[in-house]
Amino acid sequence: DTEVTQTPKHLVMGMTNKKSLKCEQHMGHRAMYWYKQKAKKPPELMFVYSYEKLSINESVPSRFSPECPNSSLLNLHLHALQPEDSALYLCASSQTGTGASAFFGQGTRLTVV
Amino acid sequence: GDSVTQMEGPVTLSEEAFLTINCTYTATGYPSLFWYVQYPGEGLQLLLKATKADDKGSNKGFEATYRKETTSFHLEKGSVQVSDSAVYFCALSDPPGGYNKLIFGAGTRLAVHP
Numbered sequence: 001d002t003e004v005t006q007t008p009k010h011l012v013m014g015m016t017n018k019k020s021l022k023c024e025q026h027m028g029h030r031a032m033y034w035y036k037q038k039a040k041k042p043p044e045l046m047f048v049y050s051y052e053k054l055s056i057n058e059s060v061p062s063r064f065s066p067e068c069p070n071s072s073l074l075n076l077h078l079h080a081l082q083p084e085d086s087a088l089y090l091c092a093s094s095q096t097g098t099g100a101s102a103f104f105g106q107g108t109r110l111t112v113v
Numbered sequence: 114g115d116s117v118t119q120m121e122g123p124v125t126l127s128e129e130a131f132l133t134i135n136c137t138y139t140a141t142g143y144p145s146l147f148w149y150v151q152y153p154g155e156g157l158q159l160l161l162k163a164t165k166a167d168d169k170g171s172n173k174g175f176e177a178t179y180r181k182e183t184t185s186f187h188l189e190k191g192s193v194q195v196s197d198s199a200v201y202f203c204a205l206s207d208p209p210g211g212y213n214k215l216i217f218g219a220g221t222r223l224a225v226h227p
Binding site (some may be wrong): 012041045048054090092094102103104105 | 145147148149155156157158162164200206212213214215217218219220
């Protein structure tokens with residue numbers, strides 16, 4: 001099973017709303033990632049968790065707050081977003097160690113109105 | 114810093130044509146190299162990978178060889194199908210920290226016509 005499951009698939013939120021994106025994997029991977037992808041652009045890394053600890057924050061604004069409750073789950077909490085934050089948010093997971101393949105979920109299409 | 118450069122698209126081919134998508138990289142260490150494919154409205158799927166020089170990754174008729182001397186990882190397929198129409202991303206990971214941060218190229222859109 002190489003599946004990473006993301007919910008919801010689509011989300012529309014106002015600029016004053018609070019929402020959360022969820023990601024789940026059962027491959028035993030100990031590294032999990034959030035990427036942001038704007039239209040017709042490549043994915044850009046936002047956060048990396050390794051063994052449930054935040055390892056990389058790519059200078060992401062504080063209105064994005066990640067959380068890794070356990071080794072299978074990854075959340076992204078959203079608050080006071082801007083319209084320019086509208087994008088496809090992709091979760092991925094991988095084994096740790098050199099050359100390990102990252103497996104991506106289908107993404108959450110976020111629209112901020 | 115590390116970077117990946119892909120040929121600009123879109124690439125438009127007829128069914129059964131030969132495909133090459135060029136990819137070159139710059140890295141300070143000894144990266145692993147990947148090709149991912151993204152179909153419309155979907156996430157990324159791993160297509161193939163190579164982790165050391167002269168390794169050839171292959172999957173579903175696609176191939177790419179890790180060339181350290183030319184810092185390249187070009188994607189090829191001998192006979193494309195309409196179903197191969199998608200965006201293809203070349204990527205590298207150069208992980209010092211035990212995880213695999215991916216750096217992507219800009220992506221190349223492939224359109225295959227019957």
